[in-house]
Amino acid sequence: MVDWLMEFRALGKTGDVLAAVGMGTWKMENHIDSIESLKRGIELGSTFIDTAEMYGNGHVEEMVAEAIRGVREKVFIGTKVSPENLSYDDLLRAAERSLRRLNISTIDLYQVHWPNSEIPIRDSMRAMEHLVNQGKVRFIGVSNFSSRQTNEAQEALSRHELVSNQVEYSILERGVEKDLVPYCQKEHINIIAYSPLAREGIFRGKVGEELESMGKNYGKTSAQIALNWLLTKPGVVTIPKASKISHLEENINSIGWKLSPKDEKILDELSMI
Numbered sequence: 001m002v003d004w005l006m007e008f009r010a011l012g013k014t015g016d017v018l019a020a021v022g023m024g025t026w027k028m029e030n031h032i033d034s035i036e037s038l039k040r041g042i043e044l045g046s047t048f049i050d051t052a053e054m055y056g057n058g059h060v061e062e063m064v065a066e067a068i069r070g071v072r073e074k075v076f077i078g079t080k081v082s083p084e085n086l087s088y089d090d091l092l093r094a095a096e097r098s099l100r101r102l103n104i105s106t107i108d109l110y111q112v113h114w115p116n117s118e119i120p121i122r123d124s125m126r127a128m129e130h131l132v133n134q135g136k137v138r139f140i141g142v143s144n145f146s147s148r149q150t151n152e153a154q155e156a157l158s159r160h161e162l163v164s165n166q167v168e169y170s171i172l173e174r175g176v177e178k179d180l181v182p183y184c185q186k187e188h189i190n191i192i193a194y195s196p197l198a199r200e201g202i203f204r205g206k207v208g209e210e211l212e213s214m215g216k217n218y219g220k221t222s223a224q225i226a227l228n229w230l231l232t233k234p235g236v237v238t239i240p241k242a243s244k245i246s247h248l249e250e251n252i253n254s255i256g257w258k259l260s261p262k263d264e265k266i267l268d269e270l271s272m273i
């Protein structure tokens with residue numbers, strides 16, 4: 001059960017918004033359960049779905065197509081182009097394949113999945129802008145880009161803005177906090193936090209103990225505390241993956257309440273051991 005409304009975050013400077021708790025799809029293997037989970041998530045307002053041409057070699061995009069059938073207009077679809085497809089022509093072809101598999105006419109957010117030092121980013125961004133001009137893509141993003149690479153991608157765009165950078169960010173994985181998060185916040189580029197539940201939904205060590213004991217005070221689980229903490233950061237949205245509906249509902253219930261400033265600070269200052 002979910003007893004509140006989804007929260008949204010501004011998407012860059014676009015005037016559009018993103019659900020604060022979206023849905024990841026990497027390793028969504030069990031077809032039926034995963035599609036049911038995505039459908040339930042959409043019903044509950046988790047309307048941002050993250051996928052990639054790489055996931056299941058295209059198969060996961062087809063699963064997403066099934067999940068959004070009849071409700072496409074409610075959903076914000078982000079997919080990603082693989083690093084081997086970043087040349088101008090390859091990127092345009094990859095976008096066509098993703099559109100076909102997703103069975104949609106416009107990708108809401110098209111992201112470069114990983115940088116590729118062999119292919120100039122300006123070629124990829126030129127292709128991205130062409131797709132936006134054609135109406136096949138609404139917004140352009142990157143993933144796994146450092147602050148320098150993010151800046152290069154921005155500089156390579158002439159007509160459209162870079163809106164997001166999708167990177168690993170969780171209470172256990174905080175390397176992006178040093179440079180990238182401040183850079184993106186300054187530039188109004190959203191951070192889409194991937195693997196926000198530390199990839200397995202399990203938090204070990206000192207951090208795990210702290211999450212568990214803090215959770216007891218709020219009547220929340222460790223996963224809910226971890227997601228809520230990420231969402232205290234301006235411009236950050238999360239995309240936990242949940243094939244189990246119980247996990248999905250738990251994740252959606254990670255918002256609609258607030259950590260106290262004191263607890264937020266305790267979590268901010270936790271060492272990563």
Ligand code: NAP
Pocket residue numbers: 023024025026027050051113143144166167193194195196197198199200201202223224239240241242243244245246247248250251
């Ligand atoms: P994650 O979301 O941190 O963790 C997913 C795991 O946690 C699954 O095993 C899931 O189980 C479990 N889980 C979910 N909710 C839970 C809860 N409330 N309590 C306990 N366990 C829970 O890991 P992720 O899949 O690596 O990351 C999320 C998404 O980020 C991916 O699916 C993908 O869309 C994206 N991603 C992007 C990149 C990139 O390079 N851009 C890389 C990695 C991931 P069940 O599935 O069984 O429910």
